[in-house]
Amino acid sequence: MLNDHFLSLVVFSLLVALFFAVLNHRDSRGFWKSVGKTMAWMVVGSLLFAYFMLWTAR
Amino acid sequence: MPSAPPRWKAYAYSLPTLLLPGLSHWFLGRRRRAVAFFCIVAATFWVGLLLHGALFPFHAPNWLYRLGAVAEVGLGAPYALGRIIGLGRLDMRDAADLMFGYGNTFLVSAGLMNMLLMMDAFDIAVGRKE
Numbered sequence: 001m002l003n004d005h006f007l008s009l010v011v012f013s014l015l016v017a018l019f020f021a022v023l024n025h026r027d028s029r030g031f032w033k034s035v036g037k038t039m040a041w042m043v044v045g046s047l048l049f050a051y052f053m054l055w056t057a058r
Numbered sequence: 059m060p061s062a063p064p065r066w067k068a069y070a071y072s073l074p075t076l077l078l079p080g081l082s083h084w085f086l087g088r089r090r091r092a093v094a095f096f097c098i099v100a101a102t103f104w105v106g107l108l109l110h111g112a113l114f115p116f117h118a119p120n121w122l123y124r125l126g127a128v129a130e131v132g133l134g135a136p137y138a139l140g141r142i143i144g145l146g147r148l149d150m151r152d153a154a155d156l157m158f159g160y161g162n163t164f165l166v167s168a169g170l171m172n173m174l175l176m177m178d179a180f181d182i183a184v185g186r187k188e
Contacts, residue, residue, distance in 0.1 A: 003157055012105075012160075015101060015102050015164075016167065018094075019099075022091055023174065023178060
């Protein structure tokens with residue numbers, strides 16, 4: 001199941017986002033906001049970078 | 059104003075994380091966070107091994123792998139134990155495996171997370187952080 005590249009990216013982003021949220025936030029609202037923000041940056045940023053690499057490889 | 063605890067005590071508080079991720083926070087009274095840290099680092103480590111990542115030795119054949127070993131050694135006991143029992147053994151044939159790079163990313167990240175936990179425990183012990 002984890003042989004899916006996108007799923008690996010999502011699982012990795014989730015773990016890193018959870019780690020930094022636990023490290024830096026006490027309140028539940030700030031915690032989930034931080035998880036969402038970090039995950040979004042990592043997933044969307046990686047996809048954009050991947051498309052950029054694909055575009056430059058052509 | 060309460061005086062800061064001695065420096066050696068703060069160093070001593072940061073070390074148990076090398077035995078088990080989150081153990082320093084447990085001793086510092088942050089029990090819920092300690093359990094959360096343990097679960098996150100253990101999951102990252104486990105998924106890394108599941109994806110055929112390697113626990114790099116310091117005498118790995120190229121400098122990038124040796125750099126990976128520096129990060130992974132931050133895991134402490136799990137790294138040492140894994141190396142002893144042969145978990146995540148570096149096999150150059152695995153380098154062609156599609157998921158090898160992903161597995162290494164997870165393992166290296168787990169090591170770096172654990173190093174951050176040590177620094178966080180140090181900061182809590184010296185009173186720099188709540």
